[in-house]
Amino acid sequence: xxxxxxxxxxxxxxxxxxxxxxxxxxxxxxxxxxxxxxxxxxxxxxxxxxxxxxxxxxxxxxxxxxxxxxxxxxxxxxxxxxxxxxxxxxxxxxxxxxxxxxxxxxxxxxxxxxxxxxxxxxxxxxxxxxxxxxxxxxxxxxxxxxxxxxxxxxxxxxxxxxxxxxxxxxxxxxxxxxxxxxxxxxxxxxxxxxxxxxxxxxxxxxxxxxxxxxxxxxxxxxxxxxxxxxxxxxxxxxxxxxxxxxxxxxxxxxxxxxxxxxxxxxxxxxxxxxxxxxxxxxxxxxxxxxxxxxxxxxxxxxxxxxxxxxxxxxxxxxxxxxxxxxxxxxxxxxxxxxxxxxxxxxxxxxxxxxxxxxxxxxxxxxxxxxxxxxxxxxxxxxxxxxxxxxxxxxxxxxxxxxxxxxxxx
Amino acid sequence: xxxxxxxxxxxxxxxxxxxxxxxxxxxxxxxxxxxxxxxxxxxxxxxxxxxxxxxxxxxxxxxxxxxxxxxxxxxxxxxxxxxxxxxxxxxxxxxxxxxxxxxxxxxxxxxxxxxxxxxxxxxxxxxxxxxxxxxxxxxxxxxxxxxxxxxxxxxxxxxxxxxxxxxxxxxxxxxxxxxxxxxxxxxxxxxxxxxxxxxxxxxxxxxxxxxxxxxxxxxxxxxxxxxxxxxxxxxxxxxxxxxxxxxxxxxxxxxxxxxxxxxxxxxxxxxxxxxxxxxxxxxxxxxxxxxxxxxxxxxxxxxxxxxxxxxxxxxxxxxxxxxxxxxxxxxxxxxxxxxxxxxxxxxxxxxxxxxxxxxxxxxxxxxxxxxxxxxxxxxxxxxxxxxxxxxxxxxxxxxxxxxxxxxxx
Numbered sequence: 014x015x016x017x018x019x020x021x022x023x024x025x026x027x028x029x030x031x032x033x034x035x036x037x038x039x040x041x042x043x044x045x046x047x048x049x050x051x052x053x054x055x056x057x058x059x060x061x062x063x064x065x066x067x068x069x070x071x072x073x074x075x076x077x078x079x080x081x082x083x084x085x086x087x088x089x090x091x092x093x094x095x096x097x098x099x100x101x102x103x104x105x106x107x108x109x110x111x112x113x114x115x116x117x118x119x120x121x122x123x124x125x126x127x128x129x130x131x132x133x134x135x136x137x138x139x140x141x142x143x144x145x146x147x148x149x150x151x152x153x154x155x156x157x158x159x160x161x162x163x164x165x166x167x168x169x170x171x172x173x174x175x176x177x178x179x180x181x182x183x184x185x186x187x188x189x190x191x192x193x194x195x196x197x198x199x200x201x202x203x204x205x206x207x208x209x210x211x212x213x214x215x216x217x218x219x220x221x222x223x224x225x226x227x228x229x230x231x232x233x234x235x236x237x238x239x240x241x242x243x244x245x246x247x248x249x250x251x252x253x254x255x256x257x258x259x260x261x262x263x264x265x266x267x268x269x270x271x272x273x274x275x276x277x278x279x280x281x282x283x284x285x286x287x288x289x290x291x292x293x294x295x296x297x298x299x300x301x302x303x304x305x306x307x308x309x310x311x312x313x314x315x316x317x318x319x320x321x322x323x324x325x326x327x328x329x330x331x332x333x334x335x336x337x338x339x340x341x342x343x344x345x346x347x348x349x350x351x352x353x354x355x356x357x358x359x360x361x362x363x364x365x366x367x368x369x370x371x372x373x374x375x376x377x378x379x380x381x382x383x384x385x386x387x388x389x390x391x392x393x394x395x396x397x398x399x400x401x402x403x404x405x406x407x408x409x410x411x412x413x414x415x416x417x418x419x420x421x422x
Numbered sequence: 423x424x425x426x427x428x429x430x431x432x433x434x435x436x437x438x439x440x441x442x443x444x445x446x447x448x449x450x451x452x453x454x455x456x457x458x459x460x461x462x463x464x465x466x467x468x469x470x471x472x473x474x475x476x477x478x479x480x481x482x483x484x485x486x487x488x489x490x491x492x493x494x495x496x497x498x499x500x501x502x503x504x505x506x507x508x509x510x511x512x513x514x515x516x517x518x519x520x521x522x523x524x525x526x527x528x529x530x531x532x533x534x535x536x537x538x539x540x541x542x543x544x545x546x547x548x549x550x551x552x553x554x555x556x557x558x559x560x561x562x563x564x565x566x567x568x569x570x571x572x573x574x575x576x577x578x579x580x581x582x583x584x585x586x587x588x589x590x591x592x593x594x595x596x597x598x599x600x601x602x603x604x605x606x607x608x609x610x611x612x613x614x615x616x617x618x619x620x621x622x623x624x625x626x627x628x629x630x631x632x633x634x635x636x637x638x639x640x641x642x643x644x645x646x647x648x649x650x651x652x653x654x655x656x657x658x659x660x661x662x663x664x665x666x667x668x669x670x671x672x673x674x675x676x677x678x679x680x681x682x683x684x685x686x687x688x689x690x691x692x693x694x695x696x697x698x699x700x701x702x703x704x705x706x707x708x709x710x711x712x713x714x715x716x717x718x719x720x721x722x723x724x725x726x727x728x729x730x731x732x733x734x735x736x737x738x739x740x741x742x743x744x745x746x747x748x749x750x751x752x753x754x755x756x757x758x759x760x761x762x763x764x765x766x767x768x769x770x771x772x773x774x775x776x777x778x779x780x781x782x783x784x785x786x787x788x789x790x791x792x793x794x795x796x797x798x799x800x801x802x803x804x805x806x807x808x809x810x811x812x813x814x815x816x817x818x819x820x821x822x823x824x825x826x827x828x829x830x831x
Contacts, residue, residue, distance in 0.1 A: 081763045082755035116779050149748045150781040254733045324663045333827030339558045346491035354490045370525050372559040411823050418742030
């Protein structure tokens, strides 16, 4: 049961997923320009100010953190979107500092960022949105931020190369860049995001920016984004700890032709981005999709899936490729939203490991081998109704403890 | 940030708390006899059948798991207590097999255990209660169990030595025996328990047995036990994963003199037992008491404390002695039962690290040193009302991952 030290050390390696660059990024969407620059907010000297500007006001929908400690940029975005009714010209982002738990000064700084961009672009301040990610409780170094905003605005002219830099400038502890795109017939959906669990003091936020040139109905944008977020970004579970800054923006420039397949393209793009976040949970070796069906409602199904993902026993079993059905099914019984576990069926990678109130005579070694994959599917079928839901979770290994216990001490 | 392998290895040691034996145990309570024997259920050959018998029917209160996968012994206990209205002559316990997820055969086996004891003691079968802990999904080896019950009944006559064996026979993965007692003026409260997180397939249950000879009002027993459990056993958090078999029994033989301080004696005994369970969370190096005050209600306060304890980021920070206020306060903002975080104050070992919506200028090194204790106090003061609640949590370290990822593969 006790690992040799050499075995342990080998587990510290953080394998990365194999990635192919997305065919398009934000700056490639008709009507949008993007840029990212080094402003010196990050001690590492990596890019840390990003800017996205539309040629004219466009439709924007957004989903923000539900954390009651919402950071200053989230508060300012909510205010601006309420005023414009969902229109914007620009989004400014900084990494290296979350501008969270920074009081009135933080709110003022978020407003200044918007005002600076509004002056450069030539638009009302409420048409500028803002997002921040990085350390919390520290005031933004505003001279650097404002110089960065000016530099980013100038870099917008540089074209596609500058557009790629947007992604670099929003990252913090990410192990790899996260981007996805879906190409339609003359239109596209392109998105980038950042996030890899919430490491404090670098409280790594989930920030996502998705844009399309498809002519989407403005009134449909917000309900669509909420629905898509439920099955993608809001389905990601790394450490039971949503951050103060989580923000997802959807921008529609309405330049392309009719796009009947837009909804599913948006869904596919967001799901890929969400997968990339779950895969980058510290020390994660895989992404496990926990799919609950047969619950009383869709909401109940997702709550049950989340409860299963929250168990450290479940997540260490996933790390260890352990087909430990007892942990999975018993955690369903702990979910507040589960009324009855009678008739529960549990499948691991398609292998039925529990049904008719008892474990099956499955091949443990084969199930363990099947779990040693980059994508693992854990299915839990209830008999309470037609509700279904999904959560994507990272597994819990040694490196998670290492990164999170040793970070600041 | 990356630990040397030698540092990592040194963290694998599981330090134990310093324990002194309790002055009394179950078998020392007037009117009770206890025993524990080796029946061969455990492959290790350690004691695995325990029996507690009262000289006459006595008052019993009990609190069971809320998991919908309640195990067969829990179902039988609920049935028997409903029939007797809270009276019993005996409790039979086995370790090494939880008799959970075992279907109708499991229910029948739990009934047989009660019937065997009833025949030996000479009482109605509903006056016998039963508890099991160990692997799940495997039928009980009934020949061994029944022979063990006969041997345990004979051992009752052996006196105090046999009484101590009760505790040994209920343990599974426990790193040390867990017992506590409070002595009154001519009466006592004595308790034993087992539990150290939920390791499957050894789904280590929390089982606790507390007895007193104080003349307690029978009608007051159940509400009192529920109240005490809230602040003790139900406040323990190891891995967000309550088991299928959790059971707490309180037995009152009513042999002693008046006991005005009984309530607080029961509370002290249960709190000590609960502390011992939290301290034995796999890989735990300390017990952290998360105390929430100023919440809308006591229930809300405990729910918020539980939400904080559920965060792997919080628990790794505790392991790393990291005074990472951002993790603690932001998780309060994630709690469904928290209405507002305005005015939140966070204290670590008495050091105020966050107030007035911002971190204080506290000495990080001093705070980290203060966290390197066996008992850590994390206080979170809200301004919503007068509700207060407490959760005891273990920290999350390398050995937790090791034990739980490597257990069966």
